[in-house]
Every structure is written in C-alpha cells, then in structure tokens.
Amino acid sequence: xxxxxxxxxxxxxxxxxxxxxxxxxxxxxxxxxxxxxxxxxxxxxxxxxxxxxxxxxxxxxxxxxxxxxxxxxxxxxxxxxxxxxxxxxxxxxxxxxxxxxxxxxxxxxxxxxxxxxxxxxxxxxxxxxxxxxxxxxxxxxxxxxxxxxxxxxxxxxxxxxxxxxxxxxxxxxxxxxxxxxxxxxxxxxxxxxxxxxxxxxxxxxxxxxxxxxxxxxxxxxxxxxxxxxxxxxxxxxxxxxxxxxxxxxxxxxxxxxxxxxxxxxxxxxxxxxxxxxxxxxxxxxxxxxxxxxxxxxxxxxxxxxxxxxxxxxxxxxxxxxxxxxxxxxxxxxxxxxxxxxxxxxxxxxxxxxxxx
Amino acid sequence: xxxxxxxxxxxxxxxxxxxxxxxxxxxxxxxxxxxxxxxxxxxxxxxxxxxxxxxxxxxxxxxxxxxxxxxxxxxxxxxxxxxxxxxxxxxxxxxxxxxxxxxxxxxxxxxxxxxxxxxxxxxxxxxxxxxxxxxxxxxxxxxxxxxxxxxxxxxxxxxxxxxxxxxxxxxxxxxxxxxxxxxxxxxxxxxxxxxxxxxxxxxxxxxxxxxxxxxxxxxxxxxxxxxxxxxxxxxxxxxxxxxxxxxxxxxxxxxxxxxxxxxx
Numbered sequence: 028x029x030x031x032x033x034x035x036x037x038x039x040x041x042x043x044x045x046x047x048x049x050x051x052x053x054x055x056x057x058x059x060x061x062x063x064x065x066x067x068x069x070x071x072x073x074x075x076x077x078x079x080x081x082x083x084x085x086x087x088x089x090x091x092x093x094x095x096x097x098x099x100x101x102x103x104x105x106x107x108x109x110x111x112x113x114x115x116x117x118x119x120x121x122x123x124x125x126x127x128x129x130x131x132x133x134x135x136x137x138x139x140x141x142x143x144x145x146x147x148x149x150x151x152x153x154x155x156x157x158x159x160x161x162x163x164x165x166x167x168x169x170x171x172x173x174x175x176x177x178x179x180x181x182x183x184x185x186x187x188x189x190x191x192x193x194x195x196x197x198x199x200x201x202x203x204x205x206x207x208x209x210x211x212x213x214x215x216x217x218x219x220x221x222x223x224x225x226x227x228x229x230x231x232x233x234x235x236x237x238x239x240x241x242x243x244x245x246x247x248x249x250x251x252x253x254x255x256x257x258x259x260x261x262x263x264x265x266x267x268x269x270x271x272x273x274x275x276x277x278x279x280x281x282x283x284x285x286x287x288x289x290x291x292x293x294x295x296x297x298x299x300x301x302x303x304x305x306x307x308x309x310x311x312x313x314x315x316x317x318x319x320x321x322x323x324x325x326x327x328x329x330x331x332x333x334x335x336x337x338x339x340x341x342x343x344x345x346x347x348x349x350x351x352x353x354x355x356x357x358x359x360x361x362x363x364x365x366x367x368x369x370x371x372x373x374x375x376x377x378x379x380x381x382x383x
Numbered sequence: 384x385x386x387x388x389x390x391x392x393x394x395x396x397x398x399x400x401x402x403x404x405x406x407x408x409x410x411x412x413x414x415x416x417x418x419x420x421x422x423x424x425x426x427x428x429x430x431x432x433x434x435x436x437x438x439x440x441x442x443x444x445x446x447x448x449x450x451x452x453x454x455x456x457x458x459x460x461x462x463x464x465x466x467x468x469x470x471x472x473x474x475x476x477x478x479x480x481x482x483x484x485x486x487x488x489x490x491x492x493x494x495x496x497x498x499x500x501x502x503x504x505x506x507x508x509x510x511x512x513x514x515x516x517x518x519x520x521x522x523x524x525x526x527x528x529x530x531x532x533x534x535x536x537x538x539x540x541x542x543x544x545x546x547x548x549x550x551x552x553x554x555x556x557x558x559x560x561x562x563x564x565x566x567x568x569x570x571x572x573x574x575x576x577x578x579x580x581x582x583x584x585x586x587x588x589x590x591x592x593x594x595x596x597x598x599x600x601x602x603x604x605x606x607x608x609x610x611x612x613x614x615x616x617x618x619x620x621x622x623x624x625x626x627x628x629x630x631x632x633x634x635x636x637x638x639x640x641x642x643x644x645x646x647x
Contacts, residue, residue: 028557038454070603090593093603109591
C-alpha cells in the first residue's frame with residue numbers, strides 16, 4: 028500500500044511539474060487567455076513566423092491547430108464544441124459547408140487586401156462572388172514523371188496511352204480525377220454530364236488499363252519517391268514536394284486541360300472572434316506575407332501582387348504558374364449533384380474492374 | 384551449437400522489430416532533409432525541435448494526459464476488478480466481465496465518435512478535459528484485465544486468515560489484497576500509460592480548441608510530408624522509454640531484495 032501511494036504521489040508530482048513547464052512555455056510565447064484567434068489549417072501549411080508576426084502586429088494570440096483531411100475538419104466543425112475562427116478547406120468542402128450553412132459570410136470591406144487576388148481565381152462556381160471564402164493556395168492535377176525512365180517528353184493526357192508506358196502509370200483513386208482525365212483527353216469538359224461523352228471517356232480509359240500499374244491513394248508519394256513507377260497522376264502540391272526532394276522528376280499540366288483546385292480561407296459558424304478572423308485573412312492576403320508563405324509552403328499563391336516579391340525562378344516556373352492560355356483550359360470541379368456524382372463513381376468502379 | 388539456430392532466430396526477430404526505429408533515428412541526424420539519402424551529420428533537427436515551443440507544449444501535454452489518465456484509470460480499474468472478483472453471483476460476474484471486454488474490442492473510431500457526440504451534448508468544450516476523460520474511459524477496461532488474474536490467483540484462505548486475526552474490511556483491502564496485487568496494478572498502470580501515449584483514433588475526435596496530442600499532430604503533417612524534426616522527437620521519446628524501462632527494472636530488483644519479510 029505504501030508503495031502504491033508513493034507511486035501515485037510521484038505521478039501527481041511529475042504531472043504538476045509538466046503542467047508548470049507547459050504554463051511557462053505558453054507564457055513565453057505569450058499564449059494566455061484573452062484576445063485569441065483559433066486557426067484550423069492543414070499540417071505544415073503556413074510559415075510559423077507569420078503567425079508570430081500577426082500576433083505582434085495585432086496583439087491577438089493565435090491558437091493554431093491542424094487537420095489532415097477535409098472530412099476530418101468538417102466533422103469537427105459540424106459537431107461544435109470547438110471555437111475555430113478561421114479554417115482552410117478545399118473547394119468541394121466549401122460548397123458542402125455553404126449548403127449546410129456552416130459558414131459566416133466574409134465582409135469584403137474588412138478585407139481590403141482582397142484586391143491583390145488574381146481575378147482568374149475569384150468568383151468561381153463553388154462560391155459565387157466569394158461570399159464565404161478567400162483563396163489561400165491553388166494548384167492543378169497533372170502528370171509527374173521520372174525523366175530517367177521516360178525518354179520521350181510528356182505534354183498531354185493522350186501521351187499516356189503510348190504502348191511504351193506499359194505497367195508504368197500510377198493513378199489517383201478518385202472518380203472525378205480519373206473520369207475527368209478521360210473527358211479531358213477527348214477534349215470534353217471535366218464537368219461534362221452528357222451520357223454519350225461519359226461512355227466514350229470510360230471506353231477510352233479502359234484502353235489505358237494495360238499501362239496502369241496501380242490505382243492508389245496518398246501512397247503515390249512514397250511510390251514515386253522510391254522509383255516504383257515512372258509516371259503518376261498527381262496534384263501539383265504533391266508534385267512540388269516530390270520534385271524538391273528528387274531531381275529526376277518532372278511535372279506537366281496536360282495541354283488538353285485539367286482540374287484547378289483551391290484551398291480557401293473561411294470563417295466557420297464556430298467562430299467566436301470574427302473581427303480577428305477578418306484581420307487574419309486580410310493579413311494573409313498582404314502581398315509580402317503571401318509571398319513569404321508561398322515560398323515556405325511551395326504551393327501556388329493566387330496573390331497577383333505577391334508574385335513580385337518572390338524569386339523569379341519560382342514565379343516563372345510554368346509547371347506551377349501555368350501561362351494564361353493554359354489556365355483558361357483548367358476547370359474547377361462543379362457540384363454535379365448526387366445523382367451525377369454516383370454515376371461518375373459507378374463508371375469509375377467499372378473502369379477499376381475492367382480486365383487488362 | 385545446438386543453441387545457435389534458436390538464438391539466430393531470436394536475434395532476427397529483434398532486428399526486424401527494432402530496425403525501423405533505428406532507421407528513423409539514424410535519419411534524424413541527416414543534414415539532407417529527407418529520408419531517402421544520408422548527406423551528412425547534423426544536430427540541426429534537434430535544435431529546431433527545442434526551439435519549436437508549439438511542438439514542445441504538445442509533447443508535454445501528451446505526457447501529462449498519459450500520466451494523469453493512467454493514474455486515475457488505475458484507481459478506477461482496480462476497484463472495478465475487485466467488484467468483479469467479489470461479485471456474489473457467478474452470472475453477475477460474467478456479465479460484468481463481458482461488458483468490460485466489449486469496450487476493449489470495440490473499434491476506437493466508434494468510441495471516439497461517441498465521445499465527441501456525448502461531450503458536445505453535455506456541453507464540455509473539447510480540449511484538455513475531454514481528452515483526459517476519454518483516455519481514462521478507454522484505459523479502465525485495460526487496467527481491469529491486467530489486475531484481474533492477480534486477484535483470481537490470490538488464495539481466499541489469505542483473506543480468511545486475516546479475518547481470523549481480527550483484520551477489519553479496510554485492513555484486508557489495504558494490508559492483504561492491495562500489496563498482493565501490486566505487480567498487477569503496476570502492469571495495468573504502464574499498459575494504460577502506453578495506450579494513452581500512442582492513441583490516435585479516440586484522441587483525434589475529442590481534441591480541439593488548440594489542444595492536441597503528439598499522435599494527432601504528427602498525423603496531420605502527413606499531407607505535406609513529415610519533417611526530420613519528427614524523427615528527432617521520436618528518437619528522444621524512444622530513449623526516454625528505454626530509460627523508463629531500465630529504471631523500472633532497477634526498482635523491481637531493489638524491491639525483490641527488501642520484500643522478503645512481512646508486506647506492509
């Protein structure tokens with residue numbers, strides 16, 4: 028009994044010491060109760076220095092929390108019990124949140140820096156008039172390939188059908204991405220709902236199966252990094268990270284057109300400090316801030332003015348800042364409604380089951 | 384020579400189990416920034432780790448939650464195990480034990496989601512309290528399972544003898560039963576500690592408002608790739624556990640020597 032009591036007291040003392048340490052650490056970063064702002068973002072998706080800078084400029088203390096998927100973030104916000112003031116979902120989730128009335132409208136008068144955002148990235152179908160969301164980063168879907176193994180240059184979706192790439196292509200396990208690629212390769216819109224076009228795309232994709240090595244999820248990073256396959260269908264964010272690590276990878280946005288995706292800042296209904304949330308969004312849109320953030324994260328910034336503060340080789344990289352004639356052919360996924368979506372899923376499933 | 388193959392097999396198993404950890408630790412000294420090629424020795428990741436106060440707070444919070452939830456769930460779990468063993472009816476005993484086991488086998492995701500719903504309904508803000516309560520809840524059944532065999536193995540004549548000698552019910556509990564099952568209690572405590580330290584699924588649902596634990600934080604880094612800072616952190620935590628295990632071993636040894644006489 029004595030021994031057990033001793034152990035219990037020891038545990039309590041250690042916990043108390045740790046508590047004190049946390050308190051001291053929080054005090055040293057100035058994180059105390061009062062004027063706080065809770066930001067809910069993807070892991071490692073902001074330059075931490077900017078948070079310090081924001082705290083110094085405004086006196087608002089930032090509590091920063093991270094999530095790993097749109098679905099996880101949505102669950103937390105739907106349930107309540109949290110006080111997230113700013114969150115950064117992807118475009119299709121914003122549409123969902125808007126429908127479920129989980130967002131506060133953004134007062135554009137409080138976000139004057141909005142004028143720096145490129146018009147190409149404003150007023151998109153998932154949020155007309157940017158009533159609820161402000162672009163944070165954007166990117167494309169494209170082809171990542173290993174220049175050591177792929178001799179010919181890849182510039183288009185149609186190049187993937189070449190017989191030389193037999194069993195070398197990794198696909199993303201996503202119905203919109205894959206069917207969209209099929210539609211794009213035929214010159215149709217990736218939001219096409221014409222049944223004949225969809226069937227044509229599906230038939231064309233069936234012809235690609237001999238070249239496909241696997242249909243995978245996030246593992247695609249690791250597989251491409253370890254040279255397991257020479258071609259992968261990836262998001263530009265994934266591509267820029269991998270290319271930073273490995274010199275022999277090349278990324279291309281196919282010339283037929285492709286998907287344009289966004290991660291946007293929103294103010295969820297859980298917000299308590301709406302003024303600070305606006306201040307934070309405005310701060311992130313400041314050209315110098317946005318430039319520093321884009322350099323740190325490595326994704327493409329929608330901030331036109333920020334580009335002037337960034338290194339030339341980054342801004343002129345057409346793989347991540349495609350020229351205007353190509354961006355015109357990029358499309359955002361539109362919400363096609365549940366029926367069409369399940370039709371897409373069914374076609375994708377049939378494609379997956381198609382025998383080589 | 385007869386022992387060569389068994390030993391080789393044992394060595395092989397341990398190498399397979401430990402290799403990933405050493406691989407990870409090795410790259411925490413890599414100046415190259417990735418886990419694919421070793422460019423040179425550096426301690427930068429450790430420096431970066433100690434200057435990242437957000438990550439340090441998360442580590443400390445994780446430890447606090449683990450210690451407190453393990454201590455509290457051990458107390459509750461021991462009482463629970465006593466209730467199961469000393470239940471009058473056999474049927475009642477079985478029902479209690481089965482209810483306990485259901486909680487162990489039910490998927491973490493379900494437990495986590497149900498906690499999230501519960502906490503939001505009764506108005507507990509997600510954060511320290513919610514994580515602590517959830518961890519206590521999923522640790523209790525584990526402690527019960529760890530303590531139960533010790534209690535069952537204890538001969539009932541010990542209690543009869545104590546009663547004969549005039550011990551009160553409280554004396555029996557504190558001077559006979561608890562000292563006897565102490566190893567089981569410690570085993571339960573350490574089990575609860577490790578469960579709490581590495582739990583992801585349940586914790587994920589109940590963290591919020593800036594409070595998070597290490598496993599949830601590391602997982603959220605997955606989209607952008609994990610920095611070698613995390614390798615450095617894992618290496619330190621691994622060393623910390625090794626120190627704990629060695630410390631526990633010496634405490635055990637000392638107790639074996641002193642605990643020959645009457646247990647107090």
